[in-house]
Amino acid sequence: MNYKKTIGIEVHMELKTKEKLFSPTINNYGNLANSNANIIDLGYPGTLPTLNKEAVFLAVKAATVLNCKIRKIQHFDRKNYFYPDNPKNFQITEERKPIGYDGYVEIDDDGIKKRIEILEIHMEEDTSKSIHSKEKTLLDFNRAGVPLVEIVTKPCLHTAKEAILYLEKLRELLLYAGVSDCKIEEGSMRCDANISISKNEKLGTKIEVKNIGSITNVGLAIDYEAKRQEEILENNETLHEETRRYDAKLAKTILMRVKETGNDYRYFPEPDIPYLVLTEEIIKNIQDTIPTSADIRREKYLKAGISPINIEKIIANKNLSDYLEQFTNINLKTASNLLLGDVQAHLNKINKSIFETNFTKEKMITLVKYLDDGIISHKNFKDIVGDVIETDKEIDDILKENGIKNVVDNSLVFNIIQKVINENQKVVEDYKNGNERSLKFLMGQVMKESKGSVNPKVANDLLVEVLNK
Amino acid sequence: MSKYLDLDLKIIHDLLVKKEIKPIDLVNESFERINNNELNAFITIDYEGARKKALELEKIDVEEDNLLFGIPIAIKDNIMVKDLKCTCASHILENFISIYDASVIDLINEKKMIIIGKTNMDEFAMGSTSETSYFGCPVNPWNKKKVPGGSSGGSAVAVSSHITPLALGSDTGGSIRQPASFNGIVGMKPTYGRVSRFGLVAFASSLDQIGPMTRNVYENALLLNAISKKDDKDLTSVETSEDFTRLIGDDIKGMKIAIPNYFVSKIVSDEVLNKFKEIIELLKVSGCQVDYVDINHIDKAPILYQIIAMGEASSNLARFDGIRYGLKVEAKTLEDLYKKTRSLGFGVEVKRRIMVGSYILSGENAKIYYNKALQIRDDLKKSFDSIYKDYDLILGPASSRVAYDLNLNNDDPLKCFMDDILVMHANMGGFPSLALPMGLIDELPIGLQIMGKHFDEATIYKLASFIEKKLDLNLGGIKNEL
Numbered sequence: 001m002n003y004k005k006t007i008g009i010e011v012h013m014e015l016k017t018k019e020k021l022f023s024p025t026i027n028n029y030g031n032l033a034n035s036n037a038n039i040i041d042l043g044y045p046g047t048l049p050t051l052n053k054e055a056v057f058l059a060v061k062a063a064t065v066l067n068c069k070i071r072k073i074q075h076f077d078r079k080n081y082f083y084p085d086n087p088k089n090f091q092i093t094e095e096r097k098p099i100g101y102d103g104y105v106e107i108d109d110d111g112i113k114k115r116i117e118i119l120e121i122h123m124e125e126d127t128s129k130s131i132h133s134k135e136k137t138l139l140d141f142n143r144a145g146v147p148l149v150e151i152v153t154k155p156c157l158h159t160a161k162e163a164i165l166y167l168e169k170l171r172e173l174l175l176y177a178g179v180s181d182c183k184i185e186e187g188s189m190r191c192d193a194n195i196s197i198s199k200n201e202k203l204g205t206k207i208e209v210k211n212i213g214s215i216t217n218v219g220l221a222i223d224y225e226a227k228r229q230e231e232i233l234e235n236n237e238t239l240h241e242e243t244r245r246y247d248a249k250l251a252k253t254i255l256m257r258v259k260e261t262g263n264d265y266r267y268f269p270e271p272d273i274p275y276l277v278l279t280e281e282i283i284k285n286i287q288d289t290i291p292t293s294a295d296i297r298r299e300k301y302l303k304a305g306i307s308p309i310n311i312e313k314i315i316a317n318k319n320l321s322d323y324l325e326q327f328t329n330i331n332l333k334t335a336s337n338l339l340l341g342d343v344q345a346h347l348n349k350i351n352k353s354i355f356e357t358n359f360t361k362e363k364m365i366t367l368v369k370y371l372d373d374g375i376i377s378h379k380n381f382k383d384i385v386g387d388v389i390e391t392d393k394e395i396d397d398i399l400k401e402n403g404i405k406n407v408v409d410n411s412l413v414f415n416i417i418q419k420v421i422n423e424n425q426k427v428v429e430d431y432k433n434g435n436e437r438s439l440k441f442l443m444g445q446v447m448k449e450s451k452g453s454v455n456p457k458v459a460n461d462l463l464v465e466v467l468n469k
Numbered sequence: 470m471s472k473y474l475d476l477d478l479k480i481i482h483d484l485l486v487k488k489e490i491k492p493i494d495l496v497n498e499s500f501e502r503i504n505n506n507e508l509n510a511f512i513t514i515d516y517e518g519a520r521k522k523a524l525e526l527e528k529i530d531v532e533e534d535n536l537l538f539g540i541p542i543a544i545k546d547n548i549m550v551k552d553l554k555c556t557c558a559s560h561i562l563e564n565f566i567s568i569y570d571a572s573v574i575d576l577i578n579e580k581k582m583i584i585i586g587k588t589n590m591d592e593f594a595m596g597s598t599s600e601t602s603y604f605g606c607p608v609n610p611w612n613k614k615k616v617p618g619g620s621s622g623g624s625a626v627a628v629s630s631h632i633t634p635l636a637l638g639s640d641t642g643g644s645i646r647q648p649a650s651f652n653g654i655v656g657m658k659p660t661y662g663r664v665s666r667f668g669l670v671a672f673a674s675s676l677d678q679i680g681p682m683t684r685n686v687y688e689n690a691l692l693l694n695a696i697s698k699k700d701d702k703d704l705t706s707v708e709t710s711e712d713f714t715r716l717i718g719d720d721i722k723g724m725k726i727a728i729p730n731y732f733v734s735k736i737v738s739d740e741v742l743n744k745f746k747e748i749i750e751l752l753k754v755s756g757c758q759v760d761y762v763d764i765n766h767i768d769k770a771p772i773l774y775q776i777i778a779m780g781e782a783s784s785n786l787a788r789f790d791g792i793r794y795g796l797k798v799e800a801k802t803l804e805d806l807y808k809k810t811r812s813l814g815f816g817v818e819v820k821r822r823i824m825v826g827s828y829i830l831s832g833e834n835a836k837i838y839y840n841k842a843l844q845i846r847d848d849l850k851k852s853f854d855s856i857y858k859d860y861d862l863i864l865g866p867a868s869s870r871v872a873y874d875l876n877l878n879n880d881d882p883l884k885c886f887m888d889d890i891l892v893m894h895a896n897m898g899g900f901p902s903l904a905l906p907m908g909l910i911d912e913l914p915i916g917l918q919i920m921g922k923h924f925d926e927a928t929i930y931k932l933a934s935f936i937e938k939k940l941d942l943n944l945g946g947i948k949n950e951l
Contacts (some may be wrong), residue, residue, distance in 0.1 A: 039569055043788045045562070046549045046571060046668040048703050080784050080830070082807055089787035139792075266830035268780060268839055271675035273704055 003197040003233070005226045006204070007163055008155035009218075011170060012148050013180045014126065014188035015058045021125045021147035022049030022092060022273075028142075029186050037128075037141035043087030048272050055147035056099075056276065059123045060286045062149050062179045063100025065293065066118050066170075070100055070283055074276040076123075080266040084137065085127040087144050095267045098122035099149075105173065107165040116166045117154040124148050129187075143187075149179075155194065155203065160219035167191060167215045175318055176294045184214055191218050195225045197233070204229070205239035209253050212246045221246035225253050297321055304332035313340050319353045320344070326361050334368045341378075342385040350390070357389045366395040374457040380404050413446075413454050417463050420445040431467055439464070474498050474541070474631050478688050481634075482536045492523035492539035492583060499541045499585045502632045509607040510617075510626040512546045513554045514586040522583045537580045537695055543627040543636040546587035547594055548679065549668040550574050553584075557670050558592045558602035561789045561796045561814025571668020572700045573637065573679055580695045585633050588623030592816045593786065594639055594672045596620050597647055597888040598878060601818040606875060609651060611913050615872040618648030618888075624682050625652040629944075635692050636682040641672050642774045642896050643868075643889030645680045646904035650867035650916025653906045653944035655689045655933070656682045658892075660924050661899030662707040663693075665700030671785040673778035674705075676896040686905060686934040690714040693926060709924065716931035722756030724932065725860040731767045732865030732891055740910045745866045748907055748917055751939055752864075760860070765852040766845055770893040773849065776829055776842040777897075783826025789814060850898035857922045862932060865891050867904035867916030892918055901926045905933050906944050914944055 020027050023040035040047045056074065063070050077095040103118035128144035130137050151170065157163050171182045171189060182189045191212045196204035209225055212218045225244070232239055244253040294315050301311045314321050320339045324332060339354075347354060367388070370376045376399065381388075387398045420442055421428055431438035446459050473481055473490055484490045496519045503511060523539070532538045544550055547557045549567040551574070556562045570578070577584065591601040599622025600606040607623045609615040610630040617626045621638030625648035628636045638645040640658035649656025657680045664679045671677060681692035690713035699708045728749065733742060753759050791797035791810035798809035815823070829838045856863060868888060895902035900920050907917035917936065921929040 042793055044569075044794070045555070045557075045565075045670040045788065046567075046569075048667050048671075050702060050704060078784050080787060082787065082790065084790075084792050084803065087788065087793065089790060090784050264832055266784070266827060266835065268784070268830050268835055269843070271673075271705075271781060272671075 003199055003204075003226070003230050005158050005160075005222065006155045006196050006198065007157040007159075007222055008194040008206075009153045009157065009163060009166065010192040010194070011151045011167070012126075012190040012192075013062070013151065013174055013182065015055050015062075015147040015149060016178070016180050016188075017052055017054045017058060017147055019052050019054070020145035021052050021055050021123070023145055024050070025145065027146050029181075029188065031142055033138075033140040034142060037144060041087065041141050041145045043089075049092060049270075051273055051276065052147060055123065056278075057286045058147070058179045059099045059121070059149050060278065060283060061177045061290050062151075062174055063103065063121050064287050064290060065173045065177045065179075066100065066103040066105060066121060066151065068100030068103030068118055068121055070278070071097055072278050072280075072283070073097070074099060074278065076270040076273050077267050078270050079124075083127070084139060085130045085144075087128060087141065091125060091127065092270055092273070093124035093150075094122035095265075096269075105166060105169050107162065107169050109162060109165055114162065116162070116169075117156050119152045119154050121149050121151045124150060155196075160222040163193065163222055164215055164219045167218060171215070172294050172315070176292070176297075177290050191215070193218055193222055193225075195222055195229070197226050197229050204233075206241055207239065207253075208241075208243045208259075209246050210243055210256065213248055217246055217248055220248075220251065221253055224251065228253065291322075292325060294321075297325070301332060301336070304336075306333050306336050310336055310340055317344070319355060323354050323364075327364070330365060331368050331372055334371050335364060337378075338364075338367065338371075338381065342382050343389065346385050346389055358392045359389045363388055363395055370395070375455050376404065377455075413450070413459055413462055414466070416446055416449045416454065417459070417466050420449055421466065428467065439467075442467075471498050474502065474634060477685075478536050478540065478634055478691070481540065482531075482538070485531045485539055486533055488531075492526045493520060495539060495541050496520055496523040496583055496585065499632055502630065503586075506610070506630055506632070507608075508610055508613075508626050508630055508632075509605055510589055510623040510630070510632060511543070511586045512556055512558060512589050512602075512604050512623070515550075515553055515584060518553070519583050519585050526581060526583070532581065535580060536691055537582050537635070540582050540635060541585045541633040542577060542582045543585055543588045543624055543633040544574070544577075545590055545594075545621050545624050545636070545638050547590060547639055547670040547672075548573065548587075548637060549670075550584055550587065553587060555587065555670065556603070557594070558590045558599075558604055559815065559819065560603045561810070563603065563796065565795050569668065572665035572698075572702055573696045574668065576696050576698060577637075582635065582695075585627075588621070588627055588636065590623055591620035591644075592819050593670065593782070594620040594641055594644055594677075595782070595818050595822050597643065598875075599623065599648070600875065600878070601816055603816060608875070609872050609913075611653065611872065614874060615913065616651065616875055616877075618651035618868075618872060620644040620648075621656075621682065622648050625649055625654060625656070628652070628654045628682050628684055631684075634684060634688065637679055637696070638682045639669055639672075639677055639679050640896065641676045641678075641778060643892035645682060646867050646892045646895075646902060646916065646918060647888055649682060649904040650906075650918075651872040651914065653909075653914030653916075653942075654682060654684055655686055655903065655905045655937075656680065656916075657689055657693060657903045657926065657929075658895055658901065659693060659697065659926060660901045661896075662705050663697050663709055663901070663924070663926070665698065665703040665706045667700055667702040667706075671781075673781040674785060675781060676774075676778055678896070686903075686930055686937050687714060687717055689903070690717065690926075690930045707924075711927065713926050713930055716927045717934040719931050720756075721752075721932055721935045724752075724757045724862065726752060726757050726759045726932075727762045727856050727860040727863045728759060729764045729767055729863065729865060730761050731764065733761070736887075736890055737866055737869045741866045741869060741871070741915055744908045744910065744915055745917065748864070748936065751936070755935070755939075762856055762860075764856060766849040767852070767894065769845055769849065770897055771887070771890055773842050773846050773897055774889070774893045775825070776838050777846065779822045779826035780829045780835075780839045780842075781826070783823045783830060786815075786819070786823055846897050849894065853894065853898045853900065861921070861925075861928055863920040865918045865920075866907075867892060867918040871910050871913040871915050895920050899923060901929055903929050903933055905937060906942050907936070907940065908942065909944070 098120035100121040126146040198204040241259040598616040599619035624636035629652035645656040683689040800806040904916040
């Protein structure tokens with residue numbers, strides 16, 4: 001009989017706030033070590049915590065998109081343990097009263113919808129970052145006090161694939177809710193997996209694998225760990241609760257520490273922070289500001305006729321999706337083709353996000369209109385994409401400068417048409433006598449004369465207009 | 470040797486306004502007195518800073534409506550004053566120099582008082598004699614063989630010996646009021662939240678409160694005026710803005726006063742009880758309604774204190790680990806560094822309380838002890854609130870006995886809690902409570918405690934001022950004229 005895996009996942013997600021959770025220090029990744037640390041973050045004697053409301057609001061948003069019930073009366077607790085990265089030697093967290101509980105995340109496992117149950121989501125402060133060098137351990141307190149939410153599932157997952165799908169969905173939900181950057185590589189999303197195996201309904205011995213470096217590795221770690229545990233059990237040996245880490249290079253989990261009986265964190269209610277009451281109204285106001293979810297955007301894109309492949313490409317690049325969110329009345333399909341094609345290629349080249357460029361909302365509206373009306377071609381756009389993105393010039397000016405100006409300047413097209421008519425009087429007569437093929441010939445002459453730069457539709461309309469005068 | 474510091478603040482202020490004296494004269498007199506009396510009231514004396522500040526104040530006009538202008542003040546050494554050592558009377562912070570001002574210090578500076586130095590105390594405010602200080606115990610100016618009380622012993626001594634007219638103390642379970650009682654001065658523990666705790670080294674966060682220690686009631690109210698302000702850096706601080714002197718001098722006729730039977734039971738010495746009964750008679754004669762009442766859970770305060778204060782202290786003092794500041798004893802392993810630093814850095818009483826506190830919060834104990842204590846604490850507060858529905862104030866002695874011999878309590882760590890058995894209730898319930906002298910027993914002062922409703926310090930001062938005037942003890946020998 002086979003062993004069944006049971007997996008519970010804990011994710012720490014840093015909240016994207018301006019300031020830290022309990023101090024007014026700036027919350028920003030990547031600054032010079034210890035430049036974002038004040039006396040509160042360093043745990044100086046006499047200092048007291050304040051509470052960053054923005055963090056509470058983001059936590060409410062996170063709880064909402066995870067379909068959690070939201071606790072109206074908030075209170076924090078102290079978790080006491082000694083470690084150098086823990087400046088006060090206690091961490092302020094929500095042990096007894098998590099902000100959200102009893103939620104779920106829905107995943108799509110090859111067409112089968114599954115609900116991953118969320119036990120709770122709670123707020124807490126991050127520790128400082130330990131940097132281990134040969135003989136010393138250095139501490140960077142920039143991270144100390146950064147707001148986190150910890151999201152804990154019930155032990156309800158059974159395959160590595162479910163775990164990967166859950167984490168991808170979780171990441172997408174929180175990223176689109178504007179709660180976190182969800183960057184595993186920068187540590188703003190950190191995953192721990194609790195893995196046990198059993199042949200019956202009784203859960204086996206729980207092994208925790210901490211701080212797994214990517215979502216893919218979570219899957220690898222789960223499968224490796226389940227196999228390792230199975231081998232131990234099959235050898236009639238006993239498993240003990242322990243904490244391990246996943247080494248991606250070795251593709252193995254490695255023992256960090258054996259869990260001692262009953263970790264004693266001496267929790268008690270944080271006396272320095274009074275109760276925080278969230279009314280229905282406050283909660284609703286916060287929820288009203290949650291940006292449109294990825295799934296709702298998917299539906300919208302599908303209705304606009306964007307292909308499923310392109311939809312996922314846009315969703316995977318939240319900046320592009322957010323860019324599209326600015327428009328209420330635009331052909332999303334045309335816009336998405338622009339974005340996923342030449343725009344994204346150029347953005348990659350200059351290594352910028354679309355919001356850091358001069359590609360304004362107005363430019364996009366004009367371009368989509370010109371493309372849809374056939375005023376310019378995709379080939380035209382390819383030629384001007386650099387100017388559109390990098391300069392603050394208007395589209396019409398860019399088109400002119402690039403020799404595509406005649407296509408929009410009717411007087412120039414008119415001149416060409418005049419010239420063609422003057423040089424082909426006989427054909428014009430034929431046309432007027434009802435020879436439809438003459439029009440095609442004249443049109444060919446116009447295109448030839450303009451070296452193909454005029455918009456055929458515009459030129460054709462104008463030509464007919466002139467001929468019929 | 471000048472004696473300006475023996476004068477009433479109003480007189481000193483007049484002299485400053487008339488330019489007959491300068492702030493530097495007061496500062497120099499403070500220093501002279503510190504050096505002439507071997508009281509060990511101070512851990513740090515800021516000669517340079519205080520003189521510099523005094524000279525700066527000479528350059529500006531004396532603020533005529535600010536009686537505190539240029540007045541020397543002593544600060545308990547668990548309150549942060551920028552650029553001065555803040556030792557908490559502990560070896561672990563012996564060389565710790567504060568890099569910021571506590572919020573109360575901002576207010577002291579705003580009123581242009583002059584900080585003379587940092588006063589001696591029980592280590593981390595844990596004790597009721599000041600004997601747990603790493604820097605040796607201050608002595609009682611009334612009798613140098615006696616303890617000054619604690620934990621704000623140094624601040625009480627500074628005021629009673631007229632080194633400074635004003636001092637700040639902190640009170641977690643009587644640490645302002647018991648030394649005030651032992652030194653014949655006035656000490657107020659304000660309502661919890663009245664004074665910002667930002668910059669006060671935390672002992673028990675839910676009980677700690679900074680308060681004024683002065684020679685008389687009026688000056689006490691004046692100092693409380695200066696230091697009460699809502700502070701955004703302390704989430705437990707509340708919006709308050711009022712003049713605490715405003716009821717001083719009002720008639721007390723018709724005031725309703727409750728005396729808990731517990732406060733006049735066997736726990737109080739006969740001599741103290743007799744003094745207290747004289748006060749009760751005085752109040753009755755003056756037209757107050759005085760009733761004896763029973764209050765639920767009133768006898769449980771010392772137990773609650775030991776559980777709550779020590780539980781919180783074990784967590785608050787965890788930050789002193791040798792990693793970021795303070796004493797550090799190098800060791801091969803991290804665990805050894807913690808052990809050695811904390812073993813050497815903390816004194817016996819502090820270590821005892823950290824251990825008891827850690828035990829109380831450990832595993833299931835948190836439920837058995839700490840959470841249950843919080844429930845009973847809530848009930849205790851409600852019992853007091855129900856008394857306050859019918860009465861304006863609650864009275865009792867401020868301590869069960871007068872100052873006793875140094876080293877008396879050394880054999881029994883529980884004894885020191887018994888000193889505060891009458892005053893801890895105010896901390897448990899967050900109530901304001903004041904100690905003021907009610908007389909002398911064998912040449913040693915003894916204090917009266919007046920406890921009031923939340924945020925009703927003004928009524929406490931009203932009664933206190935009346936009693937002070939009637940008794941006319943003038944223990945501090947403050948002169949009303951030169």
